[in-house]
Amino acid sequence: MTIHVTGSGMRSLGWAAVLAVCIGLVAALSVRVHAIKSEVLLAERQIIALKRETLLLETEFETRASQRQLVHWNAVEFGYAAPRADQFLETERQLASLGQPMGPDAPAQIRLARADTAGDEGAGDARRQDAAMVSPLSGEKVTLASAKAEADAGAMFADAFGDFLIEASPIRPARAQTPAMRVQAAAAMQGAGE
Amino acid sequence: MTAYAAPPAIPAGRIELVHLRYRTVLTARWRVLWIAAIFAAVALAALVRIAWLGFAGDAPRRTSLADALLPPRGEITDRNGVPLARAFPAYALWFNPAAMGDSGSPLVRSPAEVARALVRIFPDMNEARLAERLASGRSGYLRRRLLPEEANEVFRLGEIALEIPRETDRHYPQGTLGAHILGYVVEDEGGKIGMEQVLEARLEDPVLRSQPVALSIDVRVQGALEDELRKGMLATNAIGAAGIVLDVDTGEIMAMASLPEFDPNTAGASGPENVFNRVTNGVYELGSTFKPITIAAAIDAGVVRDLSKTWDATPVQVGRRTLKDLKPKGAGLNVPQALVYSSNTVTARVADELGAERLRRTLIDLGMDQRPFIELPARGKPIFPKGNWARITNMTVSYGHGLAVTPLHLASAYAAMVNGGIWRPSTLMKLAPKDVPRGRRVFKESTSSRMRQMLRMISMYGTGRSANAPGYRIGGKTGSAEKASGGGYAKTSLVSTFAAAFPLDRPRYVVVAVIDEPRGTAASSYQRTAAWTAAPVVGKLVPRIGPMLGVLPDESRDVDISDLRYLVEGRK
Numbered sequence: 161m162t163i164h165v166t167g168s169g170m171r172s173l174g175w176a177a178v179l180a181v182c183i184g185l186v187a188a189l190s191v192r193v194h195a196i197k198s199e200v201l202l203a204e205r206q207i208i209a210l211k212r213e214t215l216l217l218e219t220e221f222e223t224r225a226s227q228r229q230l231v232h233w234n235a236v237e238f239g240y241a242a243p244r245a246d247q248f249l250e251t252e253r254q255l256a257s258l259g260q261p262m263g264p265d266a267p268a269q270i271r272l273a274r275a276d277t278a279g280d281e282g283a284g285d286a287r288r289q290d291a292a293m294v295s296p297l298s299g300e301k302v303t304l305a306s307a308k309a310e311a312d313a314g315a316m317f318a319d320a321f322g323d324f325l326i327e328a329s330p331i332r333p334a335r336a337q338t339p340a341m342r343v344q345a346a347a348a349m350q351g352a353g354e
Numbered sequence: 355m356t357a358y359a360a361p362p363a364i365p366a367g368r369i370e371l372v373h374l375r376y377r378t379v380l381t382a383r384w385r386v387l388w389i390a391a392i393f394a395a396v397a398l399a400a401l402v403r404i405a406w407l408g409f410a411g412d413a414p415r416r417t418s419l420a421d422a423l424l425p426p427r428g429e430i431t432d433r434n435g436v437p438l439a440r441a442f443p444a445y446a447l448w449f450n451p452a453a454m455g456d457s458g459s460p461l462v463r464s465p466a467e468v469a470r471a472l473v474r475i476f477p478d479m480n481e482a483r484l485a486e487r488l489a490s491g492r493s494g495y496l497r498r499r500l501l502p503e504e505a506n507e508v509f510r511l512g513e514i515a516l517e518i519p520r521e522t523d524r525h526y527p528q529g530t531l532g533a534h535i536l537g538y539v540v541e542d543e544g545g546k547i548g549m550e551q552v553l554e555a556r557l558e559d560p561v562l563r564s565q566p567v568a569l570s571i572d573v574r575v576q577g578a579l580e581d582e583l584r585k586g587m588l589a590t591n592a593i594g595a596a597g598i599v600l601d602v603d604t605g606e607i608m609a610m611a612s613l614p615e616f617d618p619n620t621a622g623a624s625g626p627e628n629v630f631n632r633v634t635n636g637v638y639e640l641g642s643t644f645k646p647i648t649i650a651a652a653i654d655a656g657v658v659r660d661l662s663k664t665w666d667a668t669p670v671q672v673g674r675r676t677l678k679d680l681k682p683k684g685a686g687l688n689v690p691q692a693l694v695y696s697s698n699t700v701t702a703r704v705a706d707e708l709g710a711e712r713l714r715r716t717l718i719d720l721g722m723d724q725r726p727f728i729e730l731p732a733r734g735k736p737i738f739p740k741g742n743w744a745r746i747t748n749m750t751v752s753y754g755h756g757l758a759v760t761p762l763h764l765a766s767a768y769a770a771m772v773n774g775g776i777w778r779p780s781t782l783m784k785l786a787p788k789d790v791p792r793g794r795r796v797f798k799e800s801t802s803s804r805m806r807q808m809l810r811m812i813s814m815y816g817t818g819r820s821a822n823a824p825g826y827r828i829g830g831k832t833g834s835a836e837k838a839s840g841g842g843y844a845k846t847s848l849v850s851t852f853a854a855a856f857p858l859d860r861p862r863y864v865v866v867a868v869i870d871e872p873r874g875t876a877a878s879s880y881q882r883t884a885a886w887t888a889a890p891v892v893g894k895l896v897p898r899i900g901p902m903l904g905v906l907p908d909e910s911r912d913v914d915i916s917d918l919r920y921l922v923e924g925r926k
Contacts, residue, residue: 208422222527227577242897245825245907
């Protein structure tokens, strides 16, 4: 009998524990809900503040770029005038009407054409271009300056990044420019000035 | 007595047991009931909470965000959504002696020191008066408007009594642009003149004010119109100018300017000057610009059927008065010539043949006997001759004298004349295509077509040549009338008008420019008439606004005037 009562007591203790856990979870959840609510409130306040700032900046922009100000700037700085009638083209037909009709003794029009050989596309083009770049005297391959720059893109980036690092570094080397160089630079400036 | 101890039917120990069992079951049931009740209560509480969250909890929060962003007064924009008037958060400087919350001095430093510090920030303030004000201990505004950086500097002074409350101000980003259209706002009183007054209820309505109100005007066109009018006004040393750009098919006003203007940003505080709106409130005798209306009425009535017919152009003698041409071009002129050379005598004779009643009817149909149709409160009452018109009245009205209307009346009439003959009320509100009024027919389509040809000829061969911007097919009529003063006319003060429409092969817009009392200057070749003052304004304005309004110049298009060209100067 006593055992039976104890079993029932255990069960109700179990129920009480479950209840306590549930209440604890509910409390935790509601704390979390409140936390998120106040975050939302904060976000809303931020939205309001940012919208007001946007309004302020937009209005300032509109004021500084008002029609009267633009007209004033145009009168002082730019001098743009309204476009003339002959600066407008409405249709391709109008564009074509600007061309001259072919006269009887007119020189033949220069036309550009290119013949593609079959199965020779993409990489083939580059190869053919490379092949075309030979010195007319020695027959040796010539590398154009532009091609060189392209090939050295990695090196250029490394150089630029190195410069950036030097610029950004708090430890600065002493001015490497010698007085003689400065004089030269000044002379160059004067020369440019004259 | 034989003690027979019969065993009891139910032994006492068993009864005890049953009793115990009964009580235990009862306790258990009670406990179950309690637990069920607690669960039910928790579940109910959760349900109530869910319901509260669902129905009541969130709602006030959501409106608070909308409320916070709801402007205190609605925004006004142009037809493309560019803000013209908006509520703008601004700072004020308020002196609150009670801010420190004790009985001591309201300021940390002495009033004189604080005044000196403030004058360093605002050099226009009077230091002595400010110190006196701070010492007096009265709360109030020290300054109404501060820039944000000034507010920061005041904050840095560390005086708690100097408060920087945020107030919303009515701000007009475009400054003086469209001042007469917009009006201004006086604090605690509401909108004054202009659309601020007209839309007062709409702008203050808490439900509607979050949505901006779109006006019909286009800020770029308005800017160009004001700029060209201002140049024209300054070049001729005039006392004022007015201009309007009107959509001929809808009656929407794309731009409307009256110079000199006022600044709505400061008008509310200081009281405005120059609030007189010359476009809608000023009535003028607009002179020769009425001749095309008379001719249109005559063509419509069948009085002028043959445009090559020559009319007598010698001075007209009516009673004691003689009507003459300013620059006589010969003894006889046909109707196109009469318009191109602006002949008073031929127009008067055409009107005489038309009859006073029919001309009067046409002008009434064009709304010239009433205040102009527009939302603005400032609408001038036209001076329209009353009763039956005498013969001389009919003749003078035919060329725009003895009848004073606003430039807006004239623009609406020209719109009706070129758009196929339909008169529509003008409006400052942006119209959706379905909202465009049907209007009323004043002229026949054929009359309108003839008028387009003749208006174009005026700006090709006549007084409107200085407005003939290449490619825009402008056509219009000049008008220079002496201002009425006292009983007669003031010979020296003119009102020069140019009323035009473009492109005339398919009219889209009417432009009216009025220069009030121009003087002969070097810029106008020492002339005061409209051909030298008002027409060049239109000639420079149209190329600026045409492409913005969707009218591209095209020199390969024009009105077909081949059947009329030979009538003027024998051109083939």
